[in-house]
Amino acid sequence: MEAVKPKRRTRIQIEKRELILEAALEVFSTHGFRGSTIDQIAEAAGMSKPNLLYYFRGKEDIHTTLMQRLLDTWLAPLRELDDIGDPMTELRSYIRRKLEMARDYPRESRLFANEILQGAPRIMPMIEGELKTLVDEKTQIIRGWMRAGKIARTDPYHLIFSIWATTQHYADFDVQVRAVLGPDRGGEGRFEDAARFLEQLFMEGLKPKG
Template sequence: MTKSEKPYSRIQKQNREKILDAALVVFSQFGFRGATLDQIATAAGLSKPNIIYYFNGKEDIHRTLLEHLLDAWLAPLRALDPNGDPREEILKYVRRKLQMSREMPRESRLFANEVLQGAPRLGEILGSDLKELVDEKASVIAQWSSEGKIANIDPYHLIFSIWALTQHYADFDTQVRTILENQDPFPGATDFLEHVYTSILRA
């Protein structure tokens, strides 16, 4: 049993969450290579030995964060209902991904940094859980296209485009807000993306 798996008391669970919250801030700012246990300990308000008590080092903390994040990241795609209205199901997915960029920008940047590094800690999961889910939902979208319910469109590139256009607002937040002079970009982004995908999907 690893440190990440063993049972903890309520206080110990709170300390683990405090460490993970602090690590999210540090990793999203400095990346895996630039982050240190000392920085995480300082951000968590705990000593470095406390950190080591709960996790087997920086790698263990980073992997735990990524695994938790991936569950949340895949939930909106899992929710795509084969029996629902095709255009509304896809638009709901777009809205939820945009909402996640608004509410979880640090998590988005953490995931982006991992992928940019070649996914050394998530490669196996990306090649199994993520690929299986994307294959499943791509098949649903392809079926909708073949039935004439939406336009004839490549389902994989549709999904990739949704990731790119929604996560941009989290991963490049500083650039977006600078250009918009610190205006909230999300109302306009929601309207724009709904218009784009409504147009693209029209059979």
């Protein structure tokens, strides 16, 4: 195994690459990979297409760079889930943090959803590697809580899936959520309503059986 090249970067390169990735996040998350064009990204980043291609080898390169960074931030809340706190409180915090991410980083959520929806053609290794390892690890912790009678016995994998699904729904299906709630209830308050609902659902649903 060879170490990754150090890749000396100038100040301008660092700044411009950052600018491009921010623009690409905006474009990719709203149109998907194939639906986005380099021109769109270049324009959003305020530069010409050839100029953008001076900083990245190509469209694919931008996308993979973006996805690699994304996964880290995206899995951060799950990483924080640990053994030392009270199980119910830990899970409640996890749900809250996940919902906050859906609220504050909807583009990241949609970018990820777009990729998975289409069969994860470009990030399958990360799913089978990093992500699976982390989930396997955390389900063990959850299983421990169940054995200790701290939370109801159930399938820890599907528990995690359901937390992912319910929270990310508010980012990925945002337009539908807003349309269904209507103008009066679809405002910013929808996230607090969602938080209250999900907290109740999961806390009651996971209460250990006497």
